[in-house]
Amino acid sequence: MKKFVYIVTDRNRNSLHVGISADLIKTLDFYKQIPSLFFDSSQHLTRLVYFEEFKTEMQALSRFKLISRFTRMQKERLIRSCNPDWVDLTIGLDFEHITMNRPLSNQVKLPLAILS
Template sequence: MRKFVYIVTDRNRTSLHVGMSADLIKTLDFYKKMPSLFFDSGQQLTRLVYFEELKTESQALNRFKVISRFTRMQKERLVRACNPDWIDLTIGLDFEHITMSRPLSTQVKIPLTIMS
């Protein structure tokens, strides 16, 4: 079973929150639907800027503990290493989830051709 460790932030990058989840899309939906549960409206943590996929819960928990102890600067370096423009990665996950959840017959099939 897949496990994820992730970092979410608000639109101004004021807060960086490290989390762990078995269903990243469901977790991100929760953040978007319940933003004021933990933070005020100015700190809505709706932007996924970093995530790692791990194979076991123990690997994910260990990685979560490591990243959680990072200073803000270390977290920013981690994000910038793979996402230098701090793009919201949720868009790509939503696309992948929609594509992968369709029956195979309705998925777009791209023919393999050799360009000459």
């Protein structure tokens, strides 16, 4: 079963939270539904800015522990290495989730010339 190590942030990039999850989409939905009792809207951790996928829980846990010990600057460097504009990666995950779970007959078929 796949495991993910991820970093989420708020819209102002003030907070960086490192987490580990087996279902990244469900975890991100949870973050979006956290009651606003604890945070104002600018502090909601709703932007996925970094994630890694692992095949085993042990690999993911080891990486999670390492990234959790990173300083703020190290986490920012890690994020910028693959997401320099701090784009919310949730959109891509949603698209992949939708297309991967749709029956093949409903998927768009590309001509072979485009694929090669």
